């Protein structure tokens with residue numbers, strides 16, 4: 001038996017994190033285990049475990065325990081281990097300052113702002129060092145160098161978070177890097193803090209107008225004495241070789257740039273917002289070598305064969321005046337093409353390179369597959385490696401099948417996830433946007449959590465959402481962080497309106513998704529207050545308008561990017577937005593009551609009652625007997641009037657409104673919002689007609705797409721469900737694959753069948769929302785379903801689309817991989833289920849225990 005993958009709050013040996021609770025988790029890997037398996041979990045503040053601070057015993061099959069974190073001491077490395085009578089596994093986690101006050105000051109420089117600069121100090125050490133930790137935060141983005149070498153594996157620190165509300169510092173173990181004369185230098189660029197950011201051309205200096213730094217280096221010498229080096233006026237500051245830099249536009253490095261001294265000064269600023277980090281570090285997770293060719297304009301192009309998020313790096317063989325790299329997603333007419341990046345320049349420039357110089361950017365990242373290079377020889381270009389950056393999270397799922405295009409789709413979905421899990425879950429990694437749009441995550445979080453151990457990454461994002469929510473009276477914004485741009489004429493409503501259904505419902509959907517996947521009650525309990533505040537906010541708005549128990553107010557995006565408006569390029573679909581919003585009002589109240597029950601927080605019944613009332617209002621509003629109403633009153637609602645006004649503003653078109661769209665019908669069926677079985681039959685019939693009407697294709701947008709295949713299959717329209725998934729003509733998932741996609745697109749028609757881009761206003765080839773279909777492949781085709789309540793039995797209930805000969809998939813569970821695989825054999829199916837230890841699977845009403853099960857169907 002092996003115990004491995006020890007995590008604290010989903011992180012592997014976290015150092016200097018914020019711990020509101022502690023969830024210790026581990027994975028068991030074994031062929032057999034004793035009938036009674038007891039884990040002893042022990043926590044100590046020394047590696048020898050001579051002083052056990054806390055311990056417990058557990059037989060829980062989820063292999064995790066949560067405890068309060070209130071006993072933690074500052075600056076401490078804790079050691080913890082999990083033991084059985086056969087094996088022991090050990091790990092650590094470390095605290096940073098907790099409530100210890102900062103003695104260091106924030107420092108900046110007196111001169112006018114420069115695009116990048118360095119803070120520096122030399123440190124002479126009197127004796128050998130036993131332990132050294134650097135607690136540091138630089139705004140905008142920074143890299144720490146000791147004696148010229150970068151410290152740590154992390155890039156783009158401190159990541160993107162709500163700097164106006166909390167400032168997350170990092171902790172680096174630098175024990176082995178310090179030398180008798182240490183040169184500590186910290187390069188700081190613009191980043192999200194002061195560089196151009198946010199859609200519509202961007203805003204500068206969103207959080208501050210100059211780079212700044214705060215740092216404390218805590219050294220313990222071999223004889224036990226200590227010293228603390230603090231940022232103060234004695235630090236040097238100067239410009240460096242990095243010039244213009246920003247998240248969207250890229251970076252310029254000039255190795256011949258004069259290094260100009262700056263005047264360090266203290267920022268008389270409070271340190272109240274400083275907190276330990278909670279985000280997952282951005283690191284290099286993959287590297288790619290290019291195929292090199294010349295495009296039809298004669299430009300030298302590097303094709304990495306995969307859309308990725310990151311940079312290129314490499315060495316030049318000869319000295320150079322200037323090398324330029326431009327980054328793009330797609331070629332058009334055989335040429336390098338960047339128009340869909342809107343205003344993002346995505347360019348990396350290096351000047352005055354000496355022979356053998358290595359280059360890479362520091363304060364930016366790019367979304368790309370193709371790179372246009374100027375100034376390198378073909379040989380040098382071939383040596384340029386692309387690195388994929390990601391907030392590194394453990395992968396949990398793999399799946400392959402007899403269908404090459406389905407396999408490619410699964411790869412595309414995973415890559416859009418990787419490419420957009422950078423600091424926060426972003427909408428896209430390439431154009432002038434790259435923001436933490438909440439709605440995209442609401443629909444994708446279930447799929448994301450099969451693919452990866454998302455609890456730390458999404459848990460941290462949800463902390464941001466909750467923090468922003470604290471500024472909005474319980475409402476939840478369209479994106480987090482939510483930059484506060486001062487209002488002015490023409491300011492985009494997204495920057496001044498509380499969110500809308502589906503987007504804001506991230507606050508209730510994601511906590512429940514994380515709980516179902518990872519069973520972490522510590523995390524859920526932390527989120528329950530935000531869930532409640534959010535539902536209370538909807539209810540208050542509703543009550544102020546007479547308490548109809550519908551969400552028929554405010555600005556709604558409805559079924560974003562659906563195709564059923566009949567208007568090419570429209571962002572709005574035809575489905576009644578009040579229906580969509582009210583379904584999410586219902587779900588949010590329901591999930592909040594469930595979460596309150598799980599966490600024993602008072603108030604569960606109130607939310608359950610509310611959910612019931614919303615459900616009743618939906619039925620009352622949208623049905624007449626067993627049929628859907630022709631024209632429900634919601635068609636005249638404030639939402640509808642605003643939506644028409646908006647769409648007329650965009651395209652001058654009147655958008656139809658309906659309830660019996662694919663999306664409307666799929667939502668009502670999927671969430672069982674109907675008054676009777678006869679009404680359900682009516683919905684199914686109507687959905688069947690709607691599928692036929694569009695030749696079996698979908699017309700759904702962000703909201704309807706995840707529900708549609710499930711609704712079809714669950715309601716007996718199996719053939720239609722499979723035809724939809726395996727469809728190859730536009731619009732469909734496999735159309736994208738056939739067009740050579742290596743990530744999932746923002747729009748069903750991002751590229752047209754002739755390969756041309758359909759528009760440039762809002763058109764990314766790397767958006768994850770439509771990848772939400774992966775949960776259908778996992779749950780319905782493999783048939784691998786999570787326990788209803790974590791710790792209970794899994795279910796295996798596969799379906800056998802005629803398009804597939806075989807499929808095999810594997811999900812890491814706390815007790816090892818759960819594998820499901822089936823293949824056609826003669827007229828039947830051979831199903832294999834491999835059940836890990838301490839796990840039960842229900843198949844066809846039977847209980848499958850640990851081991852391999854071969855079933856003939």
Ligand code: BGC
Pocket residue numbers: 427428433437438439440557560762767
């Ligand atoms: C983003 C989306 C987002 C949407 C909301 C777009 O610009 O890329 O993914 O959810 O706006 O309106």
